[in-house]
Amino acid sequence: MFYRLAGVHHTRYETARALWPIPADRKQVIVAGLIALVAPFFLSTLYLGSYMLPWLIWSSAALSLTLLMGMAGQLHFGFASVMAIGAYTSIHLARLGIPFELALIGAGAMSAVIGTVFGAAALRVKGLYLVIATLAMQYLVDWVIINVPAISGGAQATLRTPEVSFLLFPIESLTSRYYLALGWAALLAVFLMNVKRTSFGRALTAIRDKDFAAAVIGVDPFRYKLMAFFTSSFMGGVTGAMLAFCFYRAVTPEQFSFNVSIQLVAMVLVGGLGSVIGGFLGAAFVLLIPIVLTNFVAGLAASGWLAISSNLLAHVPLMIYGALIIGFLLLEPLGLAKIYDNTRKYFLVWPFRHSRS
Amino acid sequence: MAYFLELVINGALTGLMYSLAALGFVLIYKSAGVPNLAQGAIVMLAGYVVWLIASFGIPVYLAIVLGAVVMFGFGLLTERILLRRMVGQPIIMIVMLTLGLEIFLRGFGPGMLGAAPKSLDLGIGLAPIIIGDIFINRAYLVGGTVAVLLIGASLLFFRTRLGTKLRAVSDDHVSSWAVGISVERAIGISWGLAGIAAVAAGTLWGSVQGVDWTLSTLLFPAVAVVILGGIDSIWGVLVGGLLVGILGSVIPGYLDSIVGGGTRDVVTSLIILLTMMIRPYGIFGREDIERI
Numbered sequence: 001m002f003y004r005l006a007g008v009h010h011t012r013y014e015t016a017r018a019l020w021p022i023p024a025d026r027k028q029v030i031v032a033g034l035i036a037l038v039a040p041f042f043l044s045t046l047y048l049g050s051y052m053l054p055w056l057i058w059s060s061a062a063l064s065l066t067l068l069m070g071m072a073g074q075l076h077f078g079f080a081s082v083m084a085i086g087a088y089t090s091i092h093l094a095r096l097g098i099p100f101e102l103a104l105i106g107a108g109a110m111s112a113v114i115g116t117v118f119g120a121a122a123l124r125v126k127g128l129y130l131v132i133a134t135l136a137m138q139y140l141v142d143w144v145i146i147n148v149p150a151i152s153g154g155a156q157a158t159l160r161t162p163e164v165s166f167l168l169f170p171i172e173s174l175t176s177r178y179y180l181a182l183g184w185a186a187l188l189a190v191f192l193m194n195v196k197r198t199s200f201g202r203a204l205t206a207i208r209d210k211d212f213a214a215a216v217i218g219v220d221p222f223r224y225k226l227m228a229f230f231t232s233s234f235m236g237g238v239t240g241a242m243l244a245f246c247f248y249r250a251v252t253p254e255q256f257s258f259n260v261s262i263q264l265v266a267m268v269l270v271g272g273l274g275s276v277i278g279g280f281l282g283a284a285f286v287l288l289i290p291i292v293l294t295n296f297v298a299g300l301a302a303s304g305w306l307a308i309s310s311n312l313l314a315h316v317p318l319m320i321y322g323a324l325i326i327g328f329l330l331l332e333p334l335g336l337a338k339i340y341d342n343t344r345k346y347f348l349v350w351p352f353r354h355s356r357s
Numbered sequence: 358m359a360y361f362l363e364l365v366i367n368g369a370l371t372g373l374m375y376s377l378a379a380l381g382f383v384l385i386y387k388s389a390g391v392p393n394l395a396q397g398a399i400v401m402l403a404g405y406v407v408w409l410i411a412s413f414g415i416p417v418y419l420a421i422v423l424g425a426v427v428m429f430g431f432g433l434l435t436e437r438i439l440l441r442r443m444v445g446q447p448i449i450m451i452v453m454l455t456l457g458l459e460i461f462l463r464g465f466g467p468g469m470l471g472a473a474p475k476s477l478d479l480g481i482g483l484a485p486i487i488i489g490d491i492f493i494n495r496a497y498l499v500g501g502t503v504a505v506l507l508i509g510a511s512l513l514f515f516r517t518r519l520g521t522k523l524r525a526v527s528d529d530h531v532s533s534w535a536v537g538i539s540v541e542r543a544i545g546i547s548w549g550l551a552g553i554a555a556v557a558a559g560t561l562w563g564s565v566q567g568v569d570w571t572l573s574t575l576l577f578p579a580v581a582v583v584i585l586g587g588i589d590s591i592w593g594v595l596v597g598g599l600l601v602g603i604l605g606s607v608i609p610g611y612l613d614s615i616v617g618g619g620t621r622d623v624v625t626s627l628i629i630l631l632t633m634m635i636r637p638y639g640i641f642g643r644e645d646i647e648r649i
Contacts, residue, residue: 075449121630125637127448128392128588132580133633136626139577143623147616262456269453315468322461329454330442 004348019193024348036182040175049174055284056181057243062267062279063188064235069265070274071201072228073208075131078118078138079236079264084256085141086111086237087244088151091159091251100164100171104241111237112230114141119229123222138258146253160250177246184242185280188235192276204228266321270328272337281336289324290317359490364610365603367494370501372602374565376594377504377558378579379586380511381551387527387589388547391440392448395455397576398462399552403428404559404568405466408475417479425556432552436545459573467570474567477560500561507557508595511550515591523547527589578605581625585632587642596640601628 004024010016020026040048065079076082090107094100118137125133145152153159164171166180195201203224206214211221244251263286271282294317301308332338378400385393393399407424411417439458443451481499485492514520525533526543533540562572582601586593609620632639 069449075452121634125633128452129584129633129637131392131452132584132629135577135580136629139622139626140630143619143626147619262460265453266457269449273449311471312468314472315464318464319461319468322457322459322464325457326439326454326461329450329457330439333446333450 004350017197022348025344033186036186040178045174048178051288053174053178053181054247055280055287056178056185057239057247058264058267058287059280059283060181060185060188060239060242061236061264062271062283063185063192063276064232064239065264066268066271066274066276066279067192067195067204067235068228068232069268070272070278071196071208072204072225072232074119074123074225074228075127075265076134076232077131077261077265078134078136078141078258080256080258080260081138081141082111082115082233082236083240083243083260084145084251084253085114086240087251087256088145088159089237090241091161091244092151094162094164094245100166100245103164104238107241108234108237111240112234115233115236116226116230119226119233123225123229135258138261142253142257152253158250158252161245164245171245181242181246184238188239189276189279192279200224200227266325270324270335272335275335275337277340278335278337281340285336286321286324290320293317293320360610361607363491363493364607366491367497368603368606369599370494370497370602371606372582372598372600373501373504373595374497374558374561374598375575375578375582375601376508376598377500377554377561378575379582379594379598380508380591381554381558382579382583383586383589383591383594384511384547384551384554386583388523389436389440389544391451391455392588393455393551394452394576394580395458395462396551396555396579397573398459398466399428399431399555400558400562400575401568401570401572402431402462402466402559403552403555404477404563404572405470405475407556407560408477408563408568409470411477417477421556421560424560425553428552428556429549430552432548432550433545436548440544440548441541459576463570463573472569474569475563476567477563479560479564481564496561496565500565503557503561504598505595507554508591511554512591514550519546577622578625581628583639584629585639587639589643590639590641593639593641601625604628 005022008022010021015021020029039052043052061079061083065076068074068076086107089110090100090103093103093106098106118134121133123130149157166176169176171177171180196205203214203219206217206219207221207224214224215221240256243255248255267282267286268279269282270285271278271280294313297308297316298313301313328335378396381399382393382396385391385396403424406427407417407420410420410423410427415423435458439454440451443454479496479499481496484495486495486498487493515524522533522538523543523546525536525538526540530540533543558575559568559572562575566572578601582594582597584597585600586595586597605621605624608624612620
């Protein structure tokens with residue numbers, strides 16, 4: 001009953017190569033998917049709109065970035081600017097009357113092209129230099145968006161998203177926006193899980209592990225790095241458009257500042273590099289834990305247990321967030337995905353101590 | 358012409374003050390190979406520390422000396438507690454650890470001492486120095502002079518016995534161990550020295566614009582200085598600082614009125630990108646730098 005590897009014998013290669021070879025995992029995924037599908041019917045508007053929806057969209061962003069950082073091993077500290085390009089492109093396309101579906105693709109394409117141009121410039125260099133080059137991209141894109149009125153609509157302007165419909169469903173109510181975000185997150189998750197099993201994914205992994213060794217066995221590092229930048233930026237651009245249309249419903253340049261880029265990298269790292277479940281867990285952790293702990297500290301302060309000034313309280317989220325990153329890097333560098341993996345392996349064979357897989 | 362000269366002179370002095378923030382970055386990178394993206398926040402913390410000591414009624418110049426002692430200790434502790442455990446990890450882990458430290462300190466400093474800007478009076482005076490038609494900011498002049506002196510001092514320091522050890526460590530860790538140099542201690546000392554450089558930067562910038570969290574944004578120009586000058590070169594800090602300062606003053610001086618402000622960050626970004634495309638190791642950097 002508890003020994004969940006019992007009786008699982010793969011007799012054909014197809015079953016062994018399935019995404020979830022163990023029935024217990026399949027059941028978990030089905031349950032999680034069902035919960036996500038019926039969430040709008042039992043969750044209050046507050047939880048759905050301010051926790052579930054942003055969590056799904058930020059998870060999509062973390063998944064887009066993890067393709068580049070986790071699988072291809074290329075650092076990107078300007079990913080918020082990629083999302084900004086997508087958000088602004090989609091809004092301007094939708095305002096011109098182009099159907100929303102095409103606007104999303106256009107947003108992805110625009111992000112992918114600009115992201116790849118910067119990637120090509122930055123790929124002459126590695127490691128630290130790539131960090132700083134992408135950081136420069138963040139500042140440049142921010143400046144262009146703020147200072148070109150045709151894009152931002154003026155220095156301090158906020159662009160509202162027009163009313164659109166996706167495949168004949170109007171994207172207006174909270175429920176429809178939630179399902180759109182859910183669909184995109186699910187699509188990305190399935191894509192990333194499968195990309196690891198394709199030649200493209202294996203080439204990226206080879207480059208991440210050692211790029212000249214990959215070159216020796218016939219993988220062109222520059223070409224595959226550019227492809228990784230392209231794919232990742234495309235997904236980031238569409239996610240930026242999702243963020244604008246489904247969550248904020250208006251865009252300002254501040255929504256895509258440098259701090260957001262750092263937050264995205266933190267999500268990927270805290271979740272676990274290159275892991276799909278890590279993308280979801282990392283986004284939840286980075287978004288929620290500072291809020292939860294701050295509420296906890298505020299509760300302690302309000303009930304008189306802790307003498308703390310309002311000024312300090314305002315800075316507590318920042319301190320928790322920084323301490324979280326430091327703590328994870330020191331204590332569990334492989335992130336939440338590794339913790340999940342350890343727990344899963346423990347329970348797979350539960351009455352016993354050792355697992356086979 | 359006078360306007361141009363004024364931009365050049367004030368830009369050069371500002372650039373030298375950027376070099377102060379960049380000096381700590383180079384000292385740490387040279388010995389440990391760690392890109393310390395928390396240097397901006399350490400500069401901010403140093404400003405707060407000096408302000409805190411001075412607020413007890415201690416004369417400000419004594420407070421600077423005490424602050425240097427405190428920040429030396431802070432550098433040693435950071436290296437011992439955080440960075441030593443990351444030796445051998447991939448570069449992204451180290452970069453992200455220093456960024457985490459940066460975020461933490463940016464919350465910690467203003468959170469503990471109040472977010473409003475603190476004024477730090479060094480007794481320099483506000484009246485500009487006027488030579489002909491050119492106005493020179495007196496605080497920048499003092500800052501630039503201090504920067505040149507400190508960079509000169511660190512050049513001389515690398516010729517002392519301890520400095521020779523640090524140079525050996527920056528060449529090769531394993532060979533340094535083999536001849537009996539304690540690499541751990543050398544790296545710790547360079548973190549401490551970076552703390553002292555941060556005290557100079559924090560005090561001078563704090564006296565110009567007040568001590569608050571915006572001091573940590575010095576990181577970006579400091580990184581540009583380091584990239585342009587060469588990431589492991591002290592001379593590079595001096596020359597890179599001058600170039601970044603002058604370009605970051607002259608170009609916005611003429612362009613800001615046309616395109617509507619904020620061109621300084623663009624100039625800084627372009628300096629970084631162009632350096633990487635043309636000469637990734639910077640003006641004075643060693644060519645084998647891509648080993649990271």
